[in-house]
């Protein structure tokens with residue numbers, strides 16, 4: 001029997017009280033995730049769970065029934081944990097949990113809502129960090145820390161399997177919920193992302209809205225073996241960040257959600273605190289990289305709980321290449337006139 005999540009958490013916590021608080025919070029989040037999974041498995045047809053409510057969340061996204069249910073379940077989990085503040089995509093303001101706690105949690109309770117009624121994998125993304133003395137009384141101070149301050153981060157995937165991808169700062173590990181065991185057991189230890197990328201993940205329907213540098217990067221991937229990259233790429237876009245991230249952890253690749261010219265998308269769609277930071281933490285601890293196209297995600301200081309950021313993550317070498325394109329595509333040797341669209345060597 002693979003080692004249980006509990007055994008792993010205890011081994012990582014040792015005698016450190018703060019890490020013991022992290023372990024206890026992860027355990028409570030797991031119990032909440034099992035409740036969400038059971039609701040999905042038996043909670044009526046997809047259109048019931050995907051039913052849109054009149055309300056919208058902090059970012060103006062229409063709330064689905066399951067968004068609200070998941071938010072309620074994870075808020076209860078936070079209140080059963082040593083967590084002082086619960087910051088959720090579904091609520092404008094942080095929610096007070098336990099004043100004697102040591103942690104703050106930033107969470108996307110249900111990521112991939114638009115996929116609920118299509119039976120595609122969806123998830124929950126969370127980030128745990130120390131609340132700090134100033135943050136204890138002032139939630140905005142608690143949440144305005146860069147991602148390097150995270151103590152743990154991860155995401156649940158509600159798919160064919162209920163998985164937990166978790167990093168407590170010592171590698172990134174995958175645990176699977178085993179109904180027979182009644183808990184999570186380790187499925188993949190110390191994930192290691194292939195530094196190259198054979199696949200890219202981007203919503204290509206936004207091509208015309210991207211900056212020229214991003215268009216150049218994707219053009220060169222699409223040109224394949226006949227273009228400057230001199231190799232072919234595959235493309236995937238699931239529309240659930242957790243599912244695209246897990247695929248990249250398992251078989252490599254690069255994910256891109258750039259800022260674009262659409263109204264409200266100058267900094268892309270994804271949120272820094274409860275999407276980009278936890279994903280970046282897990283990806284970096286799996287040997288990968290995560291930027292906003294140029295700057296390391298974990299070093300960005302948020303200006304609010306619902307701050308957005310462009311997000312590029314995956315194999316380290318590929319993420320570094322994207323940054324060179326974003327800095328100045330002309331500087332890339334591969335883009336010499338010999339390989340240009342009107343190349344001397346191609347029609």
Ligand code: AFP
Pocket residue numbers: 061110111112113114115203239240241242269270
């Ligand atoms: P929803 O939760 O509104 O479905 O958004 C999912 C998401 O935040 C992330 O999981 C996806 O990678 C991304 O948005 C998909 O964005 P597009 O719908 O613009 O492709």
